[in-house]
Amino acid sequence: PCGLPGCTELIKWFDMGAHFLSMKHQTILSIVTTDICIRKKHTSDTANPFNVDSNIQQELMAINENIDSISSAVDNSLEDCKRLNSERDHIQTKNNDILQQGKEIGKELQSGNEKFKKCMDGHTETEKQIDDAKNSRWPTKPLVLDMNDTITFPIAKQPNDINTPFSIQTPEFCTSSWGYKLVARVCSTYISGEEHQEYLSVYVSLLRGNMDSILVFPFPYDIYVCLCDQSKQKNDIVSVIKTGDNVSVFNRPSSDRNNEFGIVTFCPLKFLKDPGSIYLKDGVFFIRIFIDFLNVGSYSCA
Numbered sequence: 001p002c003g004l005p006g007c008t009e010l011i012k013w014f015d016m017g018a019h020f021l022s023m024k025h026q027t028i029l030s031i032v033t034t035d036i037c038i039r040k041k042h043t044s045d046t047a048n049p050f051n052v053d054s055n056i057q058q059e060l061m062a063i064n065e066n067i068d069s070i071s072s073a074v075d076n077s078l079e080d081c082k083r084l085n086s087e088r089d090h091i092q093t094k095n096n097d098i099l100q101q102g103k104e105i106g107k108e109l110q111s112g113n114e115k116f117k118k119c120m121d122g123h124t125e126t127e128k129q130i131d132d133a134k135n136s137r138w139p140t141k142p143l144v145l146d147m148n149d150t151i152t153f154p155i156a157k158q159p160n161d162i163n164t165p166f167s168i169q170t171p172e173f174c175t176s177s178w179g180y181k182l183v184a185r186v187c188s189t190y191i192s193g194e195e196h197q198e199y200l201s202v203y204v205s206l207l208r209g210n211m212d213s214i215l216v217f218p219f220p221y222d223i224y225v226c227l228c229d230q231s232k233q234k235n236d237i238v239s240v241i242k243t244g245d246n247v248s249v250f251n252r253p254s255s256d257r258n259n260e261f262g263i264v265t266f267c268p269l270k271f272l273k274d275p276g277s278i279y280l281k282d283g284v285f286f287i288r289i290f291i292d293f294l295n296v297g298s299y300s301c302a
Helices: 013-020 023-047 049-135 159-163
Strands: 150-156 167-169 181-191 197-207 223-227 237-241 261-268 284-291
Touching: 150 181, 181 261, 181 284, 197 223, 223 261, 237 261
Parallel strands: none
Antiparallel strands: 150 284, 167 181, 181 197, 197 261, 223 237, 223 284
16 A cells, blocks of 8 residues: 555555556545644644634624624615605605696586587577577468567578578568558679679568558558667668659559569678678578658668
């Protein structure tokens, strides 16, 4: 054997040099040397208690340094927590403000929806009234002038319908229960030539009545026609039909009705076409007729 503890290999004396240089021998030698050094160091530390205290002090110092580092980290963490709490409170306040604003906006939207609904309901009701006016039938019983010697006819016409030619006849009406019987017609008239203008025209016809035999003919009273201003600003348009200007059409009717007579250029049709017209509102304009029994010589719709 080579004599190295742990090496049990049998070596011839002339191979001993090669064995000492072998990897196996060198490995065992390294292990043995390391073990001896460790045991020697352990024996030295046990024999010298001051070395033990020194090691403990070093470890305590290291622990204190770690504690200081940890304390600093804890302080930083606490500061971060305070900052985060402050930011959280700020965000919470903003969220509360946003929620409050959302509630207020919701209330405003609800109020706006209610107003819009009322507006739409009013619009629907207006459309219904217009449709009723369009679809309503004129009364079969002749109408009679009121105590002011006037009668008013609502004429249903949408602004878009004004652009197309139209002609509307009113129901028959009487000056009184025993008086003259008449009828009016309202229409659009286009005048060609240099003017190239459209007008609203109004005509009146005398009808055969049950009391004609006791009435005076030719019809002796002037007839005033009024387009009513619905803005109540007293901008009514008034024209007069002078019965003396065409006596033949106001003679006693020999048939059911005489020829009509009236005002061709009563007013420009644009007065009804304008979007802001004060005469056409909600698809209706009003024509009022006044019979001047007292020969006043003028008339005002107001």
